[in-house]
Amino acid sequence: MENINTQNNDVHVSGRIISEFQFSHSAHGEAFYTFMLQCQRLSSAYDILPVTVSERLLINNEVKTGDRADVKGQLRSYNSYSDGKTHLILTVFAKEIEIDPNSDTDVNTIYLNGYICKPTVYRKTPFGREIADILLAVNRLYNKSDYIPVICWGRNAKFAKSFEVGDNVIITGRIQSRNYQKKISEEEVIEKTAYEVSVSKIEISDDFIDEI
Numbered sequence: 001m002e003n004i005n006t007q008n009n010d011v012h013v014s015g016r017i018i019s020e021f022q023f024s025h026s027a028h029g030e031a032f033y034t035f036m037l038q039c040q041r042l043s044s045a046y047d048i049l050p051v052t053v054s055e056r057l058l059i060n061n062e063v064k065t066g067d068r069a070d071v072k073g074q075l076r077s078y079n080s081y082s083d084g085k086t087h088l089i090l091t092v093f094a095k096e097i098e099i100d101p102n103s104d105t106d107v108n109t110i111y112l113n114g115y116i117c118k119p120t121v122y123r124k125t126p127f128g129r130e131i132a133d134i135l136l137a138v139n140r141l142y143n144k145s146d147y148i149p150v151i152c153w154g155r156n157a158k159f160a161k162s163f164e165v166g167d168n169v170i171i172t173g174r175i176q177s178r179n180y181q182k183k184i185s186e187e188e189v190i191e192k193t194a195y196e197v198s199v200s201k202i203e204i205s206d207d208f209i210d211e212i
Contacts, residue, residue: 008113008114008138009074009075009111009113009146010110011073011092011175012071012107012108012110013037013070013106013109013175014039014068014105014106014108015037015039015049015106015107016037016066016068017035017036017063017064017067017068018048018065018066019036019065021034021063022034022035024052030055031055032054032055033052033055033058034051034053036048036051037092039106039108040106041108048193049177050091050092051071051091051092051094052076052091052094053094057096061098061099062099063097063099067101068099068100068104069097069098069100070097070103070107071096071097072094072095072096072097073093073096074095074146075092075112075148076091076092076093077089077090077146088149090149092175108174108175109172109173110173110175111170111172112169112170112171112197113168113169113170114136114138114168115137115138115169116137116163116164116166117135117136117137117165119165120133120163121133122157130154130155130158131151131152131153131157132151132157133151133152134150134160135147135148136150136171149195150171151196151197151198151199152199160202169202169203169204170203170204171197171199171202172199172201173199173201174197176195176196177195178193178194178196179191179192180192180194
């Protein structure tokens with residue numbers, strides 16, 4: 001089995017499966033399915049994360065809604081075209097999955113090593129908290145890249161605002177889900193979910209900062 005710990009995109013999440021498995025796509029004769037995994041934060045709130053898994057990993061696992069699952073893999077992105085627009089879709093791509101009914105501790109960690117591919121957006125909230133938004137390109141095999149939204153807070157945000165396109169950045173953090181409302185028309189508002197990586201530590205060159 002491929003050693004995912006040597007990769008530049010390393011995800012470990014565990015929690016409870018809260019949706020049915022749905023067919024996603026086929027590649028080279030192999031079927032892939034998606035489900036939603038609920039991971040509890042330290043604050044007792046939850047992140048609801050999409051997971052994509054090969055039928056090959058499910059053959060010897062009797063996986064069902066309500067089970068506690070431990071997933072290791074990568075955070076992948078792909079473009080979905082709808083309503084005349086291209087949308088960036090994120091999913092945890094499972095390379096290993098185990099069912100552990102005895103575990104009661106949720107895990108949500110990610111390590112990324114990639115390159116700044118858009119100018120960093122730095123701002124402050126009305127209460128003065130500093131935030132920086134980054135789009136990170138993380139290379140993978142066959143000349144492909146995953147484009148991953150990253151959000152920094154506090155001192156990390158102040159540090160990140162000086163990043164330039166092309167800079168090599170290493171981060172650790174967690175994958176978070178965030179609900180927001182999108183106005184469709186004067187009368188219609190829909191609720192959508194965004195996924196991004198919330199940074200706990202960030203490094204460029206020899207500089208390293210811990211989130212406060």
